[in-house]
Amino acid sequence: MSTHHHRPSSSLKQSNKTFKSRHTTKGALRDAAKGRTPRTSPKPSSQPIANSANSLRANRRNIAKQIQASKRQTMLDSKRLYATGQKGLSRLVTVISLTPDIDCQAVVKKLAEVVGEEIIDGKLNTPRFKTSIEFLFPSSSFHATLSSLPVSDFLLLLLSPEVEADEAGETLMRTMQSLGVPNVVGVVAPSTAGGNFTPGKKLKEITKSLLSFTQYFVPSLTRLFDLSSASDSDALNALRALCEPTPSQTQIGWRVGRAYAVAETLSFESHNDGEEGEKGRLAITGLVRGAALDPNRLVHVAGWGDYQVDKILSAPSLTAKNPSNPSIDTEEPIILAEPTPSSASSLVSFNAPSLTDELAKEQTWPEEDEMQQNNNGMDSEMGSEIPDAPVGTTPRRIKRVPKGMSEYQASWIVDSDGEDDDEGSEAEDGIAEGDKIDKEEMAVDHDPDDDETEEIETGGEKYNTYIRDQKQKDNNMSTHLNFPDELDTPLETPAQTRFARYRGLRSVRTSPWDPYENLPEEYGKIFSWDSKGDMRAKEWKKSETRLRKRVEKGWEEGVSGGVEPGTRVTIVLKNVPRSVFMHYRSASMPPIPLSLFSLHPHEHKQTVLNFTVSRNTEYEGSVRSKDPLILLVGPRKLRVNPIYSSFESGNPPPNNVHKFERYLLHNSTAGAQGSKNKDGTNTKVGGTNTYMATIYGPVVFSAGGGKVPCVLLKESELKDAADPGPSLRPPSTPILVASGTFHSPSTTRIIAKRVILTGHPFKVHKKTATVRYMFFNADDVSYFSPIQLYTKHGRTGHIKESLGTHGYFKAHFDGPVSQMDTVCMALYKRVYPKWSRG
Known part of the structure; x- marks a missing residue:
């Protein structure tokens, strides 16, 4: 007799397909598809399934071949661009030394002697490697070095085996690491210090230590070439590292898609004969590098601002003349490109307000008799002329500058008596227009939070005054770390006047704030x-x-839209000050020639x-x-x-x-x-x-x-x-x-700038506390009563009523309050940046 089972047999058990949730987000799908060719879906047809699969496979193979051929062609074009020829680009190499005991000129001369060539005007032609090199020597100038890196293809870094890199050298390396550097070639150069250094095992240890130091800033650097030895093998390998690799344009990311050039010669044509301060056309001759140069785009001259392109002319090549046609280098330059008036970028950098916006500002226009009295220097009340100040009573000129600023830095600030102080000055933030508060009293009253500006005499004070004030500045920072944003309420000025521009927020993350409210x-x-x-x-x-x-x-698609890179051209800029030309024409030539970069749309x-x-x-x-x-x-x-x-x-x-x-x-x-x-x-x-x-x-x-x-x-x-x-x-x-x-x-x-007003709960009864020292009059308590209170121990509450006339008030909290706690009120106001000088 068969036994009865309540459960079905295992053969009838259902097994559902598991849910595979590995790729559930767009980011995961994108990461999984990296490196794969895009798959094209075929049109619906009546062909058999096998033929459709074969066609898909063939399409994928064809797409992969096309991508491979495109990459090969790009690589060949890049190599041909830097090859020796009539249109070959020279490789720009910036030579810098981290220590003063290295002679950069001698190191470059040794590299040229290895291949039996000479350096003429900073250029080295190497027929052995079928290319040419142009060296830039920014000497020991920090800013000149940083200006030469964006236009360079390689960086030749010289290290000393005897002298360690100083603080300035480390600062330069950190700055280059942050901004990005081109391909780096490291060299251990012989020192000119004249020490008792002996090559050998000790040199290998020093080279290993220098490599470790350099790799901290340039991780892609794998080795250092030793030029201090008698053998020329490392010198030849260092030169090969500069000549054989194709310069990468992606090392400096922001340079991709931009055309740039280094000036070989400059000429200036004035609109009319006049003084040096007038403007004219500046002609810059050089090779176009990077991307195609579009005449419709603005160009930025490094250190001098943005300018429009007037025209781009052809320039003769610097290579040897063609024997079959000797006049090829003497023909007149032709116009290669000109800007289109409808497509050219303008030099408009500010949005001009409309006439309606200007008329919307309320102002009272003075009467004619008032203007006449003002022009005649008449006082409206006394009816007499304002007398001149006696000799010796002219007040000293006072300039408000940030505390701790040097006298050199103080010269950056524009001395204008009519402009308001910046938003950071807490002493005048709460003064509304029309308040009868004496400016001299506000200057005397020192606010603990008003340490962003101070009054100094620009004429007679020495710089050691700022050195002595540096300790006070550090103390202010220490106070901020211990008591962030806390501020004592002033005794002389009402709090509602002092903090008139501030508001209370229940939550700084969720409380609404209109971004278009009261804009400057x-x-x-x-x-x-x-x-x-x-x-x-x-x-x-x-x-x-x-x-x-x-x-x-x-x-x-090979769409250029301008002059192709590798072309030697003359770029004519219009409305350029004569001072730009005179700066590079002076006897003390700068270590780095003039360089310019094309700008993308709207970058001005x-x-x-x-x-x-x-x-x-x-x-x-x-x-x-x-x-x-x-x-x-x-x-x-x-x-x-x-x-x-x-x-x-x-x-x-x-x-x-x-x-x-x-x-x-x-x-x-x-x-x-x-x-x-x-x-x-x-x-x-x-x-x-x-x-x-x-x-x-x-x-x-x-x-x-x-x-x-x-x-x-x-x-x-x-x-x-x-x-x-x-x-x-x-x-x-x-x-x-x-x-x-x-x-x-x-x-x-x-x-939002935060200011925290603090008070002391000197009487406590369960959840109710009497708070003092936050305000000093009853009107301020009534004015700030809608704003929420909180304590440093995590309690929240609000003001119930004012007590007396000295600013005491009773507050109720959501839990018991201790007398060891501190009652706080957070106020906020929106702040804005200051205009940069450019």
């Missing part, structure tokens, strides 16, 4: 890529993607630029917002006063409000206090190493993919007199403050 006049002059609610700069990214596709399409327009930057770990000085710095980004060098704010990578706040940072700090949590506040901010300072630096400036694109690198430099100051040691930094070498990349040009990014 500067925002009416700049251009914007933002749309309302565009926090991730989508419009900007779309513009950059379209530019990148246009460049790639031009490479694939001014907007709000945001950079993600990180502090240099080797620099221990304090860096405050709006301190004068030098910004190197792309082909430009700008003098800027950036403001810093928090950077939330991958998790931006929904309201696009970011906290203003008074200092650019290191990646350290020393002195950090507390945790997450009730207002959505974090009291911990120094917990991140990446900040957002914001300035006004011309926009920059990257057509080669990736981001445009940038560095922030600070002019080196005088050494402290109390330090008896020798200065290791030359006066011309700046300090590397921070490095990073260009993020986006966003005008809707709100940078």
Whole structure:
């Protein structure tokens, strides 16, 4: 008798297909498809399945062959471009030494002697390698070295076996590492110090140590060539490393898709005979490098600004004349390209406001009799002329400059008595128009938070005054680390007047804030890529993607749109000051010739630029917002006063409000206090190493993919007199403050400056506390009563009522409050950057 089973047999058990969820996102699918050829779907047909599969396989093979042939052709064209011939480009090699005991000219001469050639005007023709080399010697100038790298194909780095690299050499290496360098060839050159160094085993150990030092900054460097030995094998190999490889255009990413040139000869044609300050046409003769040179695009002359192209003329080749046609080099130049009026880029960098916007500003026009009295110097009340000031009673000229600024840096600030102080000055932030507050009293009252500016006499003070004030500046930074954003309420000025421009936010991340509210006049002059609610700069990214596709399409289809690279031309620029020509014509010729770069569309327009930057770990000085710095980004060098704010990578706040940072700090949590506040901010300072630096400036694109690198430099100051040691930094070498990349040009990014008012709960009863020292009159308590309170121990509350006339108030919290706690109120206002000098 068969037994009965309640469960079915195992043969009838259903087995479902497992769900394969390996590639569930677009990013994972894109990563999995890297390196594969795109698969084309065939049109529906009535052919058998086998024939369709064969056709798909054939299509994939044909596409792979076409891509391979295209890459080979690109490589051949690049090699032919630098080959010796009538249109061959010379390889630009920048020669730098990290120590002063190396003779750069002697090292290059030894490389030429290996192949039996001579260097004429810095150029070396090597028939053995079928190419030519042009050497650039920026000497020991820091800025000249950085100016020569963007136009160079190779970097010849000379190291000394006897003298270590000093602080200036390490700063140069760190700066080049941040900005990007071309192909690097390292050489251990013989020293001219005349020491007792003996080659041998010790030299191998030193070479190994130098290679380790260099690979920290240039990881792609695999070996160093020793030129101090008697053998010429390493010298020949070093020259081969400069001649045989094809120069890579992707080492400096922002240079991809741009045409650039190095001037061989210059000539200036004035519009009419006049003084040196007038403008005219500057003719620059040189070889077109990089991409095709479009006459419709603006060009940037390094260190001198942007200009329009008048025309591009042909220039005779520097190679030997053609025996069959001797007049080929003596013919008149022809016009190769001219700008099209409808397509040429204009020099408009600011957005001119309309007449309606100008008339919308309210103002009272004076009457004719008032204007007449003003012209005659008559006083409207007294009816008499204003007497001249007696001799000797003219007040001294006072200039407001950032505290700790050197006398050299103070000269950058424009001395204008009619302009308002910058937004960083806390002492005048709350003064509304029409308030009857004496300016002299405001200058006397010292606000603990108003240490961004100070009054100095520009005529008689010495620089050691700033050296003595440096300790006070460091103390202010230490106070900020221990008590971030905390400020004492002034006794003389009402808090509602002092903080009239501030507002309270329940949460700095979620509370709404209109980005177009109360914008300054500067925002009416700049251009914007933002749309309302565009926090991730989508419009900007779309513009950059379209530019990148246009460049790639031009490479694939061979569309030039200008003068091809490798052509020797004469570029005529219009409306160029004569001072540019006179600078390079002077007897003391600069170490680096003039160089120019073509600009992409819209790169001359001014907007709000945001950079993600990180502090240099080797620099221990304090860096405050709006301190004068030098910004190197792309082909430009700008003098800027950036403001810093928090950077939330991958998790931006929904309201696009970011906290203003008074200092650019290191990646350290020393002195950090507390945790997450009730207002959505974090009291911990120094917990991140990446900040957002914001300035006004011309926009920059990257057509080669990736981001445009940038560095922030600070002019080196005088050494402290109390330090008896020798200065290791030359006066011309700046300090590397921070490095990073260009993020986006966003005008809707709100940078909110926070001020925390603190009070003491001197009477506590469960959840209710009596708070003092936050305000000093009853009107201020009533004015700020809608704003939420919080404590450093995590309690939140609000003001219930005012007590008396001295600013005491009763507050209620969501939990018991201790007398050891501190009651805080956070106030915010939007701040804006300062105009850069360019």
